[in-house]
Amino acid sequence: MRATLMYGAGDVRVEDVPDPVLRRPTDAIVRVLVSCVCGSDLWPYASMAPVEHGSRMGHEFLGVVEDIGADVTTLKRGDVVVAPFVWSDNTCDFCRAGLQTSCRHGGHWGAGDVDGGQGEAVRVPQADGTLVKVPVGEDSELLPALLTLSDVMCTGHHAAVTAGVDARTTVTVIGDGAVGLSAVIAAKRLGAERIILMGRHEGRTALGRDLGATDVVAERGDEGVARVRDLTGGDGTHAVLECVGTRAAVETAIGVTRDGGVIGRVGAPQYTDVPMDFGTLMRNITLTGGVAPARAYIEDLLPDVLDGTIQPGRVFDRTVTLDDVAAGYQSMADRRALKVLIRR
Numbered sequence: 001m002r003a004t005l006m007y008g009a010g011d012v013r014v015e016d017v018p019d020p021v022l023r024r025p026t027d028a029i030v031r032v033l034v035s036c037v038c039g040s041d042l043w044p045y046a047s048m049a050p051v052e053h054g055s056r057m058g059h060e061f062l063g064v065v066e067d068i069g070a071d072v073t074t075l076k077r078g079d080v081v082v083a084p085f086v087w088s089d090n091t092c093d094f095c096r097a098g099l100q101t102s103c104r105h106g107g108h109w110g111a112g113d114v115d116g117g118q119g120e121a122v123r124v125p126q127a128d129g130t131l132v133k134v135p136v137g138e139d140s141e142l143l144p145a146l147l148t149l150s151d152v153m154c155t156g157h158h159a160a161v162t163a164g165v166d167a168r169t170t171v172t173v174i175g176d177g178a179v180g181l182s183a184v185i186a187a188k189r190l191g192a193e194r195i196i197l198m199g200r201h202e203g204r205t206a207l208g209r210d211l212g213a214t215d216v217v218a219e220r221g222d223e224g225v226a227r228v229r230d231l232t233g234g235d236g237t238h239a240v241l242e243c244v245g246t247r248a249a250v251e252t253a254i255g256v257t258r259d260g261g262v263i264g265r266v267g268a269p270q271y272t273d274v275p276m277d278f279g280t281l282m283r284n285i286t287l288t289g290g291v292a293p294a295r296a297y298i299e300d301l302l303p304d305v306l307d308g309t310i311q312p313g314r315v316f317d318r319t320v321t322l323d324d325v326a327a328g329y330q331s332m333a334d335r336r337a338l339k340v341l342i343r344r
């Protein structure tokens, strides 16, 4: 089969790799219908040292069950399924606590002998625990929206949930990328009436308004903080959803958080220290968030995707074939594309 491999910064190739086969009785083989490029794929795309043997790429995919191992009980051939961005047994103590990203028997796509999602097919370990059946056909127009449940929509939702967003909270979303826009969707879905989106790409912030943002702040740094404070009577907002991952974004987050407020941090951190100094202590700010346990959220969000209450598929603004995936990476790296969908 064909699959995507990364050999270093700026070097993504689609190559022939062995077809996946069942190795353990808990495995399933999924033929991929749609997958996508993640913002987190862009970090190695910008900085990865060259390697001789490429890394298999992709951790967001939706497809059709082609085969199942003897111990798989909840799936059958022909089921359309979405995969969260890590695989997990969904039965251990961490999974039962809703933290499938810490599963005792789970792991990552594209690691070791596990396939990546940006390919024609995937061997799925712990298939019963990992895959979620979606009640649509292979040709459904909802496939892109359902694919966002792999990662980006659940990551935005995690920022909102960990920051305690509800009808009583005001919200700032930092970042107008696909995660930030998903966080806007999540905050609106959870009842927030005031959602300030910080971002400076007009097309993206316009989409953000469409998805539920009530205000847009294009300024960054101290100016951006001052602008959010102006909009909130000088106080900042109760919840701040940090969807970028740079130190500057964290500093902005602290600056726009109301005293006693909560920062839900989901941007993949490109920094090693967090500026939580004495002044921050005096303001009783909570820093939470982390990697989203997507598997814990898919069933919650699925009905709203199916009936169109939320439309996270709108974050995709470019579609490429698998053979053109390198161009897809480059268009996201150049910020010409917000998020790239891959169809075979």
Ligand SMILES: [Zn+2]
Binding pocket: 088, 089, 090, 091, 092, 093, 094, 095, 096, 100, 102, 103, 104, 105, 106
């Ligand atoms: Zn587990």
